[in-house]
Amino acid sequence: MPAYPLRALVLRKTKLGEADIIVNLLAADGRIVRAVAKGMRKPTSRFAGRLEPGSVIDLMLNTGRTLEVVSDARSVELHAALRTDYERSCAASAVLDVLDKLAMEGQTEQRLFGLACATLDALEAPDTAAIRPIVTAFLVKAMAMHGYRPHLESCVSCACAASAVDRFSLEAGGVVCPQCGGAGHAAPRLSSAGRTALGALLASTMADVAASPLEARLSEECFALMRGFVAFHVPVRIKALEFYANGAGTPPRPDDGLR
Amino acid sequence: MYYAAPIARLLEELERLPGVGPKSAQRIAYHILRSEAEGTARLAEALLEVKRVIHFCPRCFDFTEGDLCATCADPERDAATVCVVEEPRDVVAIERTGGYRGLYHVLGGVISPVDGVGPEQLRVRELLDHIAEGTVTEVVVATNTTVEGETTALYLARMLKPLGLKVTRIASGLPVGGDLEYADEVTLGRALEARREL
Numbered sequence: 001m002p003a004y005p006l007r008a009l010v011l012r013k014t015k016l017g018e019a020d021i022i023v024n025l026l027a028a029d030g031r032i033v034r035a036v037a038k039g040m041r042k043p044t045s046r047f048a049g050r051l052e053p054g055s056v057i058d059l060m061l062n063t064g065r066t067l068e069v070v071s072d073a074r075s076v077e078l079h080a081a082l083r084t085d086y087e088r089s090c091a092a093s094a095v096l097d098v099l100d101k102l103a104m105e106g107q108t109e110q111r112l113f114g115l116a117c118a119t120l121d122a123l124e125a126p127d128t129a130a131i132r133p134i135v136t137a138f139l140v141k142a143m144a145m146h147g148y149r150p151h152l153e154s155c156v157s158c159a160c161a162a163s164a165v166d167r168f169s170l171e172a173g174g175v176v177c178p179q180c181g182g183a184g185h186a187a188p189r190l191s192s193a194g195r196t197a198l199g200a201l202l203a204s205t206m207a208d209v210a211a212s213p214l215e216a217r218l219s220e221e222c223f224a225l226m227r228g229f230v231a232f233h234v235p236v237r238i239k240a241l242e243f244y245a246n247g248a249g250t251p252p253r254p255d256d257g258l259r
Numbered sequence: 260m261y262y263a264a265p266i267a268r269l270l271e272e273l274e275r276l277p278g279v280g281p282k283s284a285q286r287i288a289y290h291i292l293r294s295e296a297e298g299t300a301r302l303a304e305a306l307l308e309v310k311r312v313i314h315f316c317p318r319c320f321d322f323t324e325g326d327l328c329a330t331c332a333d334p335e336r337d338a339a340t341v342c343v344v345e346e347p348r349d350v351v352a353i354e355r356t357g358g359y360r361g362l363y364h365v366l367g368g369v370i371s372p373v374d375g376v377g378p379e380q381l382r383v384r385e386l387l388d389h390i391a392e393g394t395v396t397e398v399v400v401a402t403n404t405t406v407e408g409e410t411t412a413l414y415l416a417r418m419l420k421p422l423g424l425k426v427t428r429i430a431s432g433l434p435v436g437g438d439l440e441y442a443d444e445v446t447l448g449r450a451l452e453a454r455r456e457l
Contacts, residue, residue: 012373013405017278018278043434044434044437046441046443047443048443048446049443049444049445049446050443050444050445052405052406052445053373053406054406075443075444075445078444078445080445080448083406083409083410084409084413085413086410086413086414086417089406089409089410089413090372090410093372093373093406093410094372096373097372097373100373239372239373239374239375240372240373240375242375243372243375243377244372
């Protein structure tokens with residue numbers, strides 16, 4: 001079978017054997033492709049620097065027996081700024097891990113690739129206050145593309161007016177009024193401002209989110225809600241998202257551990 | 260059942276080893292069966308001994324036979340410099356250069372959010388304990404130049420710089436003997452960034 005070209009985003013690398021790597025790729029058409037890059041862990045590898053997670057690359061692939069085989073790679077956008085800042089790096093890992101778990105082999109969702117590239121571009125923005133809102137906007141948009149668009153306009157159960165709703169049902173996927181939604185972890189509280197902010201994140205471009213980040217309190221409220229929403233509906237554990245959410249983006253205080 | 264039970268057991272154990280598939284396991288098993296009994300006994304004894312006597316150095320966490328590893332026990336080594344590496348095998352790689360005279364600290368991995376590995380799963384606290392002894396002035400971060408290695412380096416730099424330590428990162432660039440035209444943009448870009456005056 002002849003080699004064929006593919007533009008893709010590198011989501012994840014897994015070591016294989018002595019010096020090979022398996023890369024999980026999100027193709028431009030929204031497919032997940034898994035490919036072997038031979039000898040990539042050797043310093044003399046021709047494309048080791050291009051196949052790092054977060055890089056958008058043009059590949060030449062050969063069809064193998066079970067996995068594709070990378071025969072050439074050229075970089076399109078390396079998102080190098082994400083590797084020079086700890087918080088951005090952790091946020092990008094969360095985004096890539098969500099994509100790896102949401103996108104399925106054999107199924108295509110063309111919009112995911114565009115969303116992924118726009119998110120990684122936005123994460124390179126200089127304002128660190130924008131990182132959390134960008135990740136939240138990514139989660140809400142990715143879930144919407146996956147068929148779980150949060151319903152924020154009226155009660156998702158009885159369709160009563162939006163002014164009466166104060167909780168978000170993770171199961172029903174939208175805001176609920178006190179009559180329809182019970183209390184508890186499956187229906188966390190969502191403030192009116194939080195609901196408006198979530199709607200704005202859903203409707204805004206990533207560049208807009210990066211340019212005018214949410215207030216920190218609202219940003220945390222929306223992020224916590226979307227994290228719960230993703231955990232409720234995606235049947236696998238997304239470790240990088242947990243890592244990012246649990247404050248791994250913050251190294252310990254300088255004197256921590258010193259006597 | 261193609262094999263006698265003891266051979267099947269040996270094959271099963273050999274296939275657990277990294278990089279050993281069914282064919283390699285079969286080749287090793289038949290080599291053992293054909294070789295002299297003394298050679299096989301030496302191999303078995305070497306395997307048992309390495310598990311019995313080798314342990315982590317309590318200071319740098321490299322493998323050692325004695326109380327401290329040879330590097331930590333050597334008074335000639337520069338105690339002011341600590342090179343942080345991912346795995347014990349990286350110590351061997353750096354020692355082979357013959358150009359480093361400081362001490363080491365083996366983290367035991369790298370921060371990898373997708374695998375759920377955070378700083379608390381690494382020997383970061385032990386590094387802080389070593390630094391707290393007061394002799395260290397420079398920390399050389401020699402983790403791999405992968406995303407995970409860079410993330411770990413950034414984490415360590417953010418944690419250690421406020422302590423007044425000099426935190427350095429090993430340079431990355433072109434391999435010696437490599438052709439410039441085959442270098443990828445990242446490697447070549449870093450080589451240019453870290454250029455030196457002749």
